[in-house]
Amino acid sequence: MSDVVKSLSTRLSTPVDKPGVPSREEAEAAVRTLLRWAGDDPTREGLQDTPKRVAKAFKEFYSGYGEDPSEILDKIFAEVEGYDDIVLVRDIPFYSHCEHHMVPFFGVAHVAYYPTKGVVGLSKLARLVDAYARRLQTQETMTSQIAKAMVDALEPRGVAVMIEAEHMCMSMRGIQKAGALTLTTQFTGIFKEDPAEQVRFLTLVRGGRG
Ligand SMILES: [Zn+2]
Incomplete structure (x- = not known):
């Protein structure tokens, strides 16, 4: 396998390290957008930590990409x-x-x-x-x-x-x-x-x- 192919396949199997992967802040902002899309207010108390929790849960739900x-x-x-x-x-x-x-x-x-x-x-x-x-x-x-x-x-x-x-x-x-x-x-x-x-x-x- 050439080095180029090798580094490409390494990157594909661990997309978390891929350039262009959003930051945690960006992921949390996207969750706030979806909360507003659902009709709720992301600033209310019960939802304040939800974007953080959702971003964390995603890492678990989609951990297969790193396997x-x-x-x-x-x-x-x-x-x-x-x-x-x-x-x-x-x-x-x-x-x-x-x-x-x-x-x-x-x-x-x-x-x-x-x-x-x-x-x-x-x-x-x-x-x-x-x-x-x-x-x-x-x-x-x-x-x-x-x-x-x-x-x-x-x-x-x-x-x-x-x-x-x-x-x-x-x-x-x-x-x-x-x-x-x-x-x-x-x-x-x-x-x-x-x-x-x-x-x-x-x-x-x-x-x-x-
Ligand atoms: Zn479906």
């Missing part, structure tokens, strides 16, 4: 006594924001893969989900981004990702359908080629529940 998914999955444990069957982590809770309205959507992710060269720590898969959830995107792109990161890092025989989420932009605004669940799946490799593998994945995701 490099390939780094999260870079440690692979090869000593697994030949284990090559499915590894499934289900019900990974996540909170995200849709890129269309910056309104929360949240739910659970189920991720599975068939290892070839080894396995990753199970908590790393949950961290991977978080790295993408804490950005702005759609549920569809998040689903395929998680699958792609696993394919790239693990070179598995197949990856299955399923996300079930409720979108507040659907519950609170527009058609106001509270409780509607959006389900997305992405299958690669053996899961894509063999419908029986998809059934196995879905059975394990749904199985053993009271």
Whole structure:
């Protein structure tokens, strides 16, 4: 990788250091503008510290921009006594924001893969989900981004990702359908080629529940 490309990719993965990123003062001023846009008075007592809190909360909501998914999955444990069957982590809770309205959507992710060269720590898969959830995107792109990161890092025989989420932009605004669940799946490799593998994945995701 050339130095130029390297420094560019470093900057892209850590946008907080990018020139042109607004200062905290600018971010807080933008929140005051939105408070006025909502019809409130940002100078009233209850709202005085709100811009500061919102700017801080944004750092947490969107901390995924500072995470490099390939780094999260870079440690692979090869000593697994030949284990090559499915590894499934289900019900990974996540909170995200849709890129269309910056309104929360949240739910659970189920991720599975068939290892070839080894396995990753199970908590790393949950961290991977978080790295993408804490950005702005759609549920569809998040689903395929998680699958792609696993394919790239693990070179598995197949990856299955399923996300079930409720979108507040659907519950609170527009058609106001509270409780509607959006389900997305992405299958690669053996899961894509063999419908029986998809059934196995879905059975394990749904199985053993009271
Ligand atoms: Zn939305």
